[in-house]
Amino acid sequence: MGGIRTAGDLVARMQFTRGMRLTEAKQYVADKLGVTVLDLSDPVAMLDVRKEKGIGAMYESEITSTDDPIALEAKFNIAALLDIPINCVELFKEKVSRGGTKL
């Protein structure tokens, strides 16, 4: 479906984490992003959406800037946006809190 160039990674997360079938997963993600299902596989539409919501994109310097969340940074926002637990995000929160950091 295009991975992080589109919304493929997000739809994949709903399949893996919640066992949603494709149609349901696409609609769920579209609703959460505030876009149409057709937009999900459109890299032109999705780049703007991904940057606006801070959910990561290709980290080549002409595509994302230092101000755009990528990788683990983005996954924090993905977890909140899709309302799903992301394992590495939960582990990160737990580990940094051991030093007294509050997230």
Add this chain to the structure above:
Amino acid sequence: MVGYARVLEAESVEVVPVEGKIRTRMGDGALVEMTTAEIRADLEEGTQAGAKRSKNPELSQDELDHLFDIFASNNRVTGVDIGDEAILSYDGCGSQDMGTRLNDLQVYEQILCADSLELYNHDYSYKPCKPLVPYEQAIMRQCQLLLTAPCGYGAMSDLGRYTVPDGPVTNWSQLLPLGKIDEAREAQEEAVELASEDMVFVADGMVEAGIDHIDFDTAGAAGDADFLATLKAIEKIRARHPDLGIQIGMAGEFVLGMHGELEYDGVRLAGMWPLQQMQAAVKAGVTIFGPAVNVNTGKSTAWNTARVITICKPCCEQSTVPVHLNAGMGVGAVPMHILPPGDATTRASRAAVELMRLDGL
């Protein structure tokens, strides 16, 4: 495509129809030319063969016509309509021959735009992975820091690894020809417990490292005991990790009865086809199910595709979890070749997604 040739002979002119040739592939990857009539015949024979084996209904005429439209084309590649894309998952990403394993996953995410990623060990079985868990965890932690797409860990159940000389259990493949059926069954039952324990151990360790999902590939490769070991592991893993993605990929279109009497949840595993395999896997707790249908290398890709769809369609229609058809070398109608050609792969994939309500590949 139909052309016409004019044959001039003496004082007579005769016009005869000549059917155009379509370039297509055989199941071993060989490039051949077939007429449109031959492609149609192969599609019909393929669905008949699939229906006969699986006892599922044959494809309808509309479905066969749809497949014909896909295969009766000389286009280099083909694809689904814009908006109908499905999700791709993997049994391991990258060759591990260039750069690090993390680099492999970054290439898949950033350049190939994979929807999901899978870290794997070159010895792609859970038994050899078990002693390497700390090293796999170290890589996975780095992966989770630097990747955005969901990243899991995968390996094969591979029950045969537990037999002598690689493991502690007597080799049932050697016992069976000797007529030692009871001993062979006991050996398989012993291996089931060992394998299941190892799969749970690896899964627990990789969850600690941050995986998004765990993948059990080629489940059932060593028969019904192999499938049972995987199901038992999945059940335990699901109970311990309610939010973990769990993917299972089968080894073949039906489960071989190497033991013959093993059951899961009261249903015999030997002889299960994709629909029953899916039902058992869902009961165990998977979130993605992957049927596998083996390629007949002596038949065309069109024949194989019609057969795959006939066998898997009921599974896709009735599944309550996403179905990711195994489509690769020698399965899912993709030719059995180390470099599966894109023309055949895209045709088989498009056909499967469009005709089976497939969630992914």
